[in-house]
Amino acid sequence: MIDGILHAFGPTTGGIGSAIRNYFDVPFINQFIGDGSADATYWIGKNLRPIQTGRIQQYLILSLILLFVVGGLVYYILTLA
Secondary structure, rough: HHHHHHHHHHHHHHOOOOOOHHHHHHHHHHHHHHHHHHHHHHHHHHHHHHHHHOOOOHHHHHHHHHHHHHHHHHHHHHHHH
16 A cells, blocks of 8 residues: 555656646746846847946046936936925
8 A cells, every 4th residue: 555655656757847847947947047047148238238348438528427327317206306
């Protein structure tokens, strides 16, 4: 009787493990989170590559523009209150 229970238990847990792997682990963990984060990092790097010229003057102008935009938004938000 115990041997019959053990012989049923092995394939059952193997089937449950295979189902979890095939329907959750591979599509969600491996592809969405693992490969998805790598794909997102690659896409961001590819799109930021053109603005990385290595010229300090361009970086300074971009940071000043960003400073004025963020400062203007903060000033606008603070004057609403």
